[in-house]
């Protein structure tokens with residue numbers, strides 16, 4: 407393997423792959439390495455075992471005219487075994503130093519597998535909290551595609567993770583790219599609180615997940631902004647944006663602070679759509695019968711095409727600023743989609759990426775429902791159209807719970823997930839469907855949930871065995887019949 411020599415050797419040195427750490431007096435004799443992978447079928451190398459990450463505190467030093475940022479991150483975690491060594495997902499540039507509980511630790515990086523392997527001076531005991539501090543360089547010109555994508559040589563993957571703009575940057579970390587920004591246990595099941603501190607030239611703004619907890623002036627005409635979330639969020643929906651932003655303030659339901667940010671130069675063109683946010687949150691609260699799950703919300707418009715997507719970054723969904731300039735009937739259903747993700751995807755994260763429909767199916771269903779009740783196509787008509795497309799997508803990309811390729815993850819679970827929820831409502835009736843939805847959310851808020859968890863809640867609440875219905879939609883190779891519409895026929899796929 408071409409491992410450690412790809413990065414400069416730090417003062418604490420590297421260790422060969424097969425070296426076992428020395429035991430220290432008083433250390434648990436059964437300390438063993440944490441697994442260097444999680445339980446992701448689509449992303450087999452992603453994730454790390456032996457600990458639970460609780461928080462990340464990340465700092466960037468942003469300077470105009472260079473893609474490189476001096477960076478540091480602190481991960482607070484709790485060991486879930488006696489841990490002789492462990493790994494983090496990491497594709498950052500130049501790791502310079504790692505400490506564990508304040509003591510220098512040996513480490514090595516594996517660029518191919520995007521890992522940072524760490525050997526603490528003393529093994530960490532099961533159940534103990536420990537702190538990992540990493541000093542590194544974040545390079546916004548370094549944007550490798552996921553090792554799970556296996557693209558044919560010469561294929562260009564169009565999705566960028568570091569979103570560079572003329573006056574700053576933003577993140578697009580879904581599904582497995584947050585570890586380009588900071589070393590982490592980069593799987594959706596391991597949520598953590600995040601704190602982002604960024605130093606910038608005076609006059610430049612920083613926006614990130616959560617609340618602005620500190621702003622201070624530094625020497626040399628520089629400012630530091632620090633944001634922190636109150637709740638644990640998955641790494642793929644972390645966001646930090648630097649640029650010349652201007653706020654758009656509103657009050658949401660029950661006094662919820664709604665602060666959006668748009669590029670100052672596009673304020674007039676974007677402000678009207680940004681100001682629709684508070685009403686959208688109210689609509690979703692009423693429709694779901696659930697309170698918005700976080701302490702604040704807003705949209706962030708970045709001065710970029712943002713890969714042509716919008717992302718449900720927690721507490722602050724991210725859009726291309728251009729998307730916020732278009733006709734409301736085009737963008738508002740998408741804005742609602744991202745708010746619905748604050749419940750489904752963020753406050754309840756998916757257990758593994760094979761459960762992505764739990765996030766995307768709900769967001770897409772409520773997007774379509776919102777459009778239907780705000781002058782768009784009727785829900786039945788939209789679903790009929792999607793139903794006709796399901797067979798082709800299923801045949802080429804696989805069913806939503808067993809996609810053939812990781813590259814399909816961002817796009818191929820929306821429609822089948824929404825169709826399944828629509829059929830569920832037809833099958834059990836609206837009031838039972840609402841109760842399934844709210845019970846599921848309340849049961850798993852602040853945690854992660856998978857396909858079986860949703861099925862269990864639906865069976866319990868409805869008093870029916872709906873397992874075959876769910877399995878046919880999530881794992882079936884062919885499009886299942888649609889409850890309530892026996893006349894709908896899946897397209898022939900030959």
Ligand SMILES: [Zn+2]
Nearest residue numbers: 743747766769
């Ligand atoms: Zn979505």
